[in-house]
Amino acid sequence: MVEPIRVMEGKAAPLKVNDVDTDQIIPAQFLKLLSRKGLGKYAFYRWRYNEDGTPKPGFILDDPRFKDAEILIAGKNFGIGSSRENAVWALLDLGIRCVIAPSFGDIFYNNAAKNGLLCIRLPEDLVERLQDRAMEGDLILRIDLEKQEISGKDIEAIRFDIEPHVKERLLKGLDDITMALLYEEEIKRYEERMPSYIIPKPSRFLHE
Amino acid sequence: MTAKTIFEKIWEAHVLKEREDGSALLYIDRHLTHEVTSPVAFETLRMTGRRVRRPELTFAFMDHNVPTGDRLQPIKDRLSAEQIKTLMRNAREFGITVFDLLSPFQGIVHVAGPELGLTLPGITLVCGDSHTSTHGALGALAFGIGTSEVAHVFATQTLWMKKPRSMEARMEGELPYGATAKDAILWMIRRIGVGGAIGHVVEYRGSAVEAMSVEERMTLCNMAIEAGARSAIVSPDEKVYDYIKDTPYAPKGEEWEEALQSWRKLPTDPGARYDKSVSFDLSRLEPQVTWGTNPGMTVSVTEEVPDPRDFDDPSERAMAERALRYMGLEPGTPITKIKVDVVFIGSCTNARLSDLIQAAKIVYGRRVAPGVRALVVPGSQLVKRKAERLGLHRIFMDAGFEWRNSGCSMCIAMNEDRLEPGQRCASTSNRNFENRQGVGGRTHLVSPIMAAAAALEGRFVDVREYELDREIPLEWEAA
Numbered sequence: 229m230v231e232p233i234r235v236m237e238g239k240a241a242p243l244k245v246n247d248v249d250t251d252q253i254i255p256a257q258f259l260k261l262l263s264r265k266g267l268g269k270y271a272f273y274r275w276r277y278n279e280d281g282t283p284k285p286g287f288i289l290d291d292p293r294f295k296d297a298e299i300l301i302a303g304k305n306f307g308i309g310s311s312r313e314n315a316v317w318a319l320l321d322l323g324i325r326c327v328i329a330p331s332f333g334d335i336f337y338n339n340a341a342k343n344g345l346l347c348i349r350l351p352e353d354l355v356e357r358l359q360d361r362a363m364e365g366d367l368i369l370r371i372d373l374e375k376q377e378i379s380g381k382d383i384e385a386i387r388f389d390i391e392p393h394v395k396e397r398l399l400k401g402l403d404d405i406t407m408a409l410l411y412e413e414e415i416k417r418y419e420e421r422m423p424s425y426i427i428p429k430p431s432r433f434l435h436e
Numbered sequence: 437m438t439a440k441t442i443f444e445k446i447w448e449a450h451v452l453k454e455r456e457d458g459s460a461l462l463y464i465d466r467h468l469t470h471e472v473t474s475p476v477a478f479e480t481l482r483m484t485g486r487r488v489r490r491p492e493l494t495f496a497f498m499d500h501n502v503p504t505g506d507r508l509q510p511i512k513d514r515l516s517a518e519q520i521k522t523l524m525r526n527a528r529e530f531g532i533t534v535f536d537l538l539s540p541f542q543g544i545v546h547v548a549g550p551e552l553g554l555t556l557p558g559i560t561l562v563c564g565d566s567h568t569s570t571h572g573a574l575g576a577l578a579f580g581i582g583t584s585e586v587a588h589v590f591a592t593q594t595l596w597m598k599k600p601r602s603m604e605a606r607m608e609g610e611l612p613y614g615a616t617a618k619d620a621i622l623w624m625i626r627r628i629g630v631g632g633a634i635g636h637v638v639e640y641r642g643s644a645v646e647a648m649s650v651e652e653r654m655t656l657c658n659m660a661i662e663a664g665a666r667s668a669i670v671s672p673d674e675k676v677y678d679y680i681k682d683t684p685y686a687p688k689g690e691e692w693e694e695a696l697q698s699w700r701k702l703p704t705d706p707g708a709r710y711d712k713s714v715s716f717d718l719s720r721l722e723p724q725v726t727w728g729t730n731p732g733m734t735v736s737v738t739e740e741v742p743d744p745r746d747f748d749d750p751s752e753r754a755m756a757e758r759a760l761r762y763m764g765l766e767p768g769t770p771i772t773k774i775k776v777d778v779v780f781i782g783s784c785t786n787a788r789l790s791d792l793i794q795a796a797k798i799v800y801g802r803r804v805a806p807g808v809r810a811l812v813v814p815g816s817q818l819v820k821r822k823a824e825r826l827g828l829h830r831i832f833m834d835a836g837f838e839w840r841n842s843g844c845s846m847c848i849a850m851n852e853d854r855l856e857p858g859q860r861c862a863s864t865s866n867r868n869f870e871n872r873q874g875v876g877g878r879t880h881l882v883s884p885i886m887a888a889a890a891a892l893e894g895r896f897v898d899v900r901e902y903e904l905d906r907e908i909p910l911e912w913e914a915a
Contacts, residue, residue, distance in 0.1 A: 232502040235608060244751075245755075246751050246755055247630050247631070247730050247755065249867075249869050250732070251867065251870070251871070252869065252870065254738065255871060256500075256848050256849060256850050256872075256885055257849075257850065258857065259472050259473075259500075260513075260516060260518070260519055260850065261515070262475045262479075262518065262519070262522065263476070264475070264476055264583075274870065274871045274875065277899075279857065279875050279876070302473065302702065303751065305631035305634070305664065306632055308631065308664055309566065309661075310566050310867075311473065311564060311566040311580045311581060312473065312563055312579055312582075313473070313476075313582035313583040313584060314583075316582075331631055332634075333634070333664060334600075334635060335581065335582055338582060338685075339583075339584065342582065342584035343584065344587070361657050363905065372734055373802060391457070391459075391598055391619055392456075392457035392458055393455065393457035393458050393596070395457075402590055404584070404589050405587070405592060407596070408461055408588065408596065410480055411453050411594075415452060415463065415594060417452075418450075418452055418589065419463075419490075419593075422465070423694065423698065425556075425687035425691035425692070425697070426465050426466075426556065426559055427492060427493065427687070428466075428493070428495075428554055430684055430689075431684050431685075431688070
């Protein structure tokens with residue numbers, strides 16, 4: 229289902245804002261759409277459009293130099309807040325395949341891994357340096373997930389850490405559900421010894 | 437035997453398999469779902485020919501985009517109506533109990549789950565909503581998850597997860613007059629920041645937490661996510677067991693006794709260690725008001741709107757400037773000089789019966805200030821009926837409040853309850869992000885009593901000027 233990632237290369241765009249919550253990445257009104265496709269046009273909607281739908285100038289990914297960006301270099305706590313996976317779908321649909329930031333919201337980070345969006349944590353000062361460099365509009369980064377290394381012209385290779393299970397998932401494009409069902413025996417064993425009081429049994433009348 | 441935290445005890449009891457890569461397969465005892473984050477997950481099941489593995493452990497609620505007005509009228513918003521119909525269809529197809537719009541138990545999933553007895557100490561619970569940490573107040577290990585994970589739990593009743601780190605948040609001292617659980621959590625987020633608990637399960641403990649009611653603890657746990665926490669939990673005590681006992685889905689008879697025995701082993705052992713600890717003395721806590729666009733941007737009601745120039749860190753300064761511009765506030769303005777247009781008492785943070793009673797004590801016999809729109813949106817239809825039995829609806833309506841049906845309402849503004857551009861709101865909800873309560877809306881997070889007082893005066897006031905525990909008639913006869 230998810231495309232495996234080994235090496236990616238792409239234009240980097242800086243998003244020099246901290247604490248970008250998922251409400252900013254995709255506003256709640258677009259959560260009513262019943263599909264995960266085509267959400268890119270709503271990504272960062274309030275930053276990019278006025279209420280009447282006319283474009284608001286100034287958003288970095290609408291800058292002609294960054295329109296084709298595939299790597300977003302963001303501020304700390306990127307993706308905090310709401311659990312909406314639509315935030316990840318919107319970024320992917322916008323063409324973003326990797327986000328680099330000092331830290332991420334936990335749920336966003338998990339959602340990203342499940343959808344093949346690579347999230348890389350780097351120290352804050354390094355992120356700031358990359359943001360400044362990316363601002364010039366011509367920073368192409370090569371990200372080698374296998375080697376856990378970021379490289380680019382005039383940039384010393386940067387090593388990054390990533391949890392082994394996230395790395396493996398991204399490298400192989402693994403389907404989690406299939407992987408979990410390999411442990412059917414363990415699941416059944418738990419269910420057999422699960423205390424019966426945990427299984428809800430409604431009162432004959434749901435009284436107050 | 438090594439001393440363990442409650443989080444470790446529940447975690448270990450539910451881990452089915454640990455892989456060498458550090459991920460663990462966790463059994464999920466309870467899955468709550470709602471109309472907004474479930475449709476794509478059900479579609480995933482359908483596409484792969486899978487079923488919901490344990491429908492009897494799965495419960496569906498309608499809360500995020502439901503209208504809070506007349507439930508017998510057709511839903512005007514086409515997309516909301518579609519999501520609601522889709523959940524009905526999915527629940528039927530997959531055999532899940534759904535508390536639909538006309539159900540007497542409809543409500544916000546994090547209010548309704550605990551009050552129905554679906555949330556129990558010691559269980560693992562998930563929901564496709566970040567505020568799922570709320571359920572930790574009853575001693576459950578509860579995680580907010582994304583839609584892919586919702587599909588995963590539907591299909592397997594398990595979740596892959598890396599074990600979060602543990603964080604002790606010790607709250608000591610007696611909450612002073614006018615300070616509530618809401619103020620305590622805003623204070624904590626202000627202190628540790630919106631990323632301060634990332635990757636951690638926060639366990640609240642200490643004398644202040646022990647003294648709190650279960651509903652107050654839910655407010656604390658609810659907003660742990662606003663500090664970035666993976667989840668939050670409180671070791672259960674007799675108050676928790678009393679809260680659950682005799683609720684519709686609570687274990688009964690022998691099962692109740694068996695449950696109690698096992699729950700009493702859950703609390704964190706003396707001497708258990710945490711990966712991180714923070715502690716707060718709440719004995720001088722003042723009512724808190726957010727001034728900016730994230731819940732860490734908070735001051736006490738006696739303070740002023742901060743000056744961005746006072747922030748040393750350049751990125752924090754830039755964030756503060758941006759926030760003040762959005763909020764339309766001048767540095768140095770006393771909080772009590774800020775006028776409000778709308779007051780919202782609602783949400784999974786602060787719309788339980790005790791919240792409404794406290795607010796009613798402020799409101800009783802008084803009037804909402806001219807020009808202010810004030811609404812009460814009970815956290816569930818059950819809360820609403822209980823409040824009506826006490827006559828709270830009369831108190832609020834006589835004062836000029838709207839008394840609505842339950843839902844997430846103006847906390848997320850997915851239904852028609854939303855701010856107009858530029859409107860300023862005193863809100864008991866959990867997020868003051870830009871545009872959260874409506875495009876261009878300006879949110880100030882406060883406690884229910886602070887919100888009630890702001891409604892009466894049309895501006896923020898120090899609620900300590902009011903008599904908070906006055907006797908008001910709490911009964912109403914429908915005759």
